[in-house]
Amino acid sequence: MAKKLYDKDIREPLFDFLEEYYGKIRIIEEKQIGRSRADIMMVLPNGVAGIEIKSDADTYVRLKRQVRDYDRYFDCNYVVAGGSHGLHVSEHVPEWWGIITVEWVENGVDFYLLREAKANPKADLGQKLTLLWRPELANIQEINGLAKYKQKSKAFVMEKLLEKVPKAALNEQISQELFERDYTEIGNTIRKFKEGKL
Structure with a gap:
């Protein structure tokens, strides 16, 4: 059985992955947005993205509310899903949300961009x-x-x-x-x- 991925295993390597993928970014963690707390607010030169981490230890219980709040504040959004969520996470986020999956590999964790985020039609x-x-x-x-x-x-x-x-x-x-x-x-x-x- 694959080793469980926790939030603490994901964060630092994720920042490296995002920097490599996007270039110039700034990461602001744990940002209050409405009734939710965004795990990561990623500042890009012409927009701001919200990133919600769903580790193997997380459930989808709060995700519906989180999606609503993220969609009010950010230009685009991603969910980063541990292996246990990889197959079903797309059923829990809108089609404009990007999906990044993460899993253990020999020398750490590996990220895969399953779906690129699109412009958020509900951005305000x-x-x-x-x-x-x-x-x-x-x-x-x-x-x-x-x-x-x-x-x-x-x-x-x-x-x-x-x-x-x-x-x-x-x-x-x-x-x-x-x-x-x-x-x-x-x-x-x-x-x-x-x-x-x-």
């Missing part, structure tokens, strides 16, 4: 904008020569960006902000933003 650019912090939205406002809307809510600013910035440009700018995000500095950045120093 407004929802995707909520992934950004307020100072990141301010950077996009500035790049596009928009007013600062300093006293306005995040929702108001997002509405203005959706209204005034072409979709393709906005997708690239969201990715750029996520590529440059510095988790070690976020407390300072938000404080400075609130004090009007940015």
Whole structure:
């Protein structure tokens, strides 16, 4: 019987596989999206992909809700399935989801791209904008020569960006902000933003 694959066995080698396949990427782990937590948010130069890992120790119990949440936030999505799920995982995700299977081989784990992800027809650019912090939205406002809307809510600013910035440009700018995000500095950045120093 094949050895069970757990999440911890899959993650690091998966990052290498994704980098080799896509080139320039940034991996952000355990991102809250709606009522779910995305295992991986993969930032690409012109989009953001969601990746759900289903190891051999996982079940499909929460997958229906997860699919709904992933589809609201990301431009495309993948499920990475351990050997025990490989045969049936396609029955549990929409046809536009990509499928990567993973199994043990002699010198570690091996990944196989069973199905390439297609553009997510349910992607919501407004929802995707909520992934950004307020100072990141301010950077996009500035790049596009928009007013600062300093006293306005995040929702108001997002509405203005959706209204005034072409979709393709906005997708690239969201990715750029996520590529440059510095988790070690976020407390300072938000404080400075609130004090009007940015």
